Amino acid sequence: MGKTLFDKVWDAHVVNSVQNGPQVLYIDKHLIHEVTSPQAFNELEARGIPVFRPNQIVATADHNTPTLNQDLPIKDELSRKQLEQLSENCAKNGITLYELGHKYNGIVHVMAPELGITQPGMTMVCGDSHTSTHGAFGTIAFGIGTSQVAQVFASQCLLLTKPKSLRVTVNGKLKNGVLPKDVILYIISKLGTNSGTGYFCEYAGDVFENMSMEGRMTVCNMSIEMGARGGMIAPDDTTFEYVKGRKFAPQGKDLDKKVTYWKTLPTDADAVFDKEYVFDAEDIEPMVTYGTNPGMGIKISETIPVDDNASFKKSLEYMNFAAGESLINKPINFVFIGSCTNSRIEDFRVAANFIKGKQKADNVTAWLVPGSKQVEAQIIEEGLKGIFENAGFELRQPGCSACLAMNDDKIPQGEYCVSTSNRNFEGRQGQGSRTILASPLVAAATAVAGKIVDVTKDIETLEIVSH
Amino acid sequence: MLDKIKNINKKISALAGSSMEKFTTLTSRAIPLAIENVDTDQIIPARFLKTTDKQGFGDNVFRDWRFDKHGSINKNFSLNNPKYSGSILVAGDNFGCGSSREHAAWALIGYGFEVIVSSFFADIFKGNALNNGLLPVQVSEGFLKTLLETVEAHPETNIEVNLENQTISIANSDVSESFDIDTYKKTCMINGYGDIDYLLSKKEQIEAFEAEQTL
C-alpha cells in the first residue's frame, strides 16, 4: 500500500518506538517565542539539563509586543520582563533571536517561512497551536505545550503517538472574491471544531494546487480550528519557487538535491486515508462567523441557523445575535486585518486593491497589522501604505496584536470586530469583545461601509489579486 | 488534614516541573461545568499569560466566567456556587480546544483540580494535562450526562476515579464506566515519570539518528 505525504515525512523522522507505546520523533526546527518558553527554560535550568541543539532553534518576540512605538521601552512591566527573559534565555543558550525591532522580527508563523527556515519534508514545532501554518510547505508542523518545549530543548525529540490521517479535497474553480480564508472557514463550518481531533489533515485538489503559498499558509493555519494537530499540502513547483533564494534556504547543488527529494514526498496514488471529505469549489462563498467558535460560520448571504442546543444559545447570547437573522447591514465599529492567518503581503494587496480610492466609514477603527518587519517593508515599497493612510486605515507595526489582545490592542467590551484572525472565542480580542472572522476582502469592505455588506453583490466588478 | 497536605505537596511538585506526583486513585466531590467547547482562552485568558513561572494561574482560572467586567463574583457560575466543591471538574464535550497554552493545565491544577471529566478532549490540552499530572478522563456522552445530572441534583455525591483499573464510578451506586488511556501515559501517571526522562535516556540513539542523515 502506498504512503501519504504525512507518512513519508513522519517515517523519515522516527528515532525509535516504545513497545506498545509512542514513538520518538526527531524535530528538525523548533520555533520559540516569549510566552510559552520561559517555564521550559526554567525547568531545564532547575534540573541542570543543557539545550541539546541550540542551532535548530529560532526565537522571535511576537505575542506580547506593542504595535506602536516599538523603538521605545515597553510600558507594561510584565510584558517588558517577559521579553527581557526571552533575550536572556536565548543569549545564555546560544539561540538566535529576532527581537523586537530586528528586520527579521515578526509573528513566528510569518517570519519563519519568509526567511526560508520552513522547508518541505521537515518536522517543525512551536509552543503555539497555529504552527500548523508551516504545513503549507509539506512540512509536519504542529503546536506543543511548554512541557514539550522543554523536551525538545533537552533532546530535539518528542514522544508521540502517530495521528490518524484525514484528507480534505476541494476541486473546481473558486468564484471571484472567494479567498483561501473563505475556503478554510467553509471547511470548518461543514466539519465542526473537533472533527480533526486525533488526525493530521492533508488538503488536496486543484483549489490548493492553484493557490499561492500565502493562501496555502492561511488554510493550513486554521487546521487546528477543526481540532487537527496539523494540516499539509504536497510540495510542488509553487513551493520550490517560494523557498528558493530565501535567506536560510538551501542553495545551488544542495537545493537541487533537496528538490529531488521533495518531489518524492506527495501522497502515493494508492495510499489510503482514515477519513476523507470532498467539497466542490463552486459551493464556496465569502464567509463570516456568527458565534464563539470558528465552526460557527455561514456564507455571507445566508442567515444564522436555528438550534436548540444550550451551548449554541449561550454563544448567540454572547454575540447578541438572533437565530435566523442575517449579518448583512450589522453596524461594525472595529476592523482588524492581521494575525498569522492573514497578515502576509498578499492579504494587504487584496485589502489595498479594494480600498484604493475609497474612504473608511467614520464609525470604524481599522487596524492593519503586518505579520513581520519584512511584510511591513514590502507594504511601503509597493506603495500600499499611502493607499491605506489616504483611506483612513491605521497601519501599525508587526506582531500578534488584536488576534489575542495580550498587548494594548484590545477591542472594547461589547463591540463587534470583523477580524481576519483565526479565533472568535469569547473575549479573545479583549474582555467582552465580539469577533466575526472573515477574509481580508470582507474585512476591507466592512471598514469602508461601516457595516457588513454582501461583497458577492459587487464581486463581478472587483478585480481580485489572489490565487 | 493529611489529605490536604498531600494535595498541596502534589500541586507544588507538579508545578515545579520536575517529575510528577504519582496518581493512582481519587475519591472526591465534583464541580459541574455543563458547557461545550470550553476553550483555553476561557480557562485562562491571554492577559494573564505574562508571568514567566507556573505559579498563580489558579487565581485566574475561568476568570471571565467567575467574575463580571467590574470584578464582582458571578454567583451563577458553578465554581462560585458554595454547594459544589471537590477536585474533579465535569465538563461538556470538546474541553480544552484552542491554543496550546499549558497555562490552562497549570491554572486548573493551581485551582485544585486533579481530574477533568469530559466526553471529548482537544489534543494539545490532553497532552498538556497528562504532562502535569492532571488526569483527563474521557467518558461516553451518556455517562457524562448522568454524571452532570447526579452532581447537579446531589452535590455531596462522591466520584471515584481509579487509574489502575481505568474506571470512573459514582460512589455507593452501580453507575460506573471504564475509560481509555494510552498505556505509556498511564505508566507515567502511576509512577510519576515525565517524557523528558525517557528522552534523555535515548541520547545515544538520537545522536546516531542525526549522524545517519545525509540530506
Ligand code: SF4
Ligand atoms: S497571530 Fe494569533 S494565532 Fe497567530 S501566533 Fe499570534 S496569537 Fe497565535
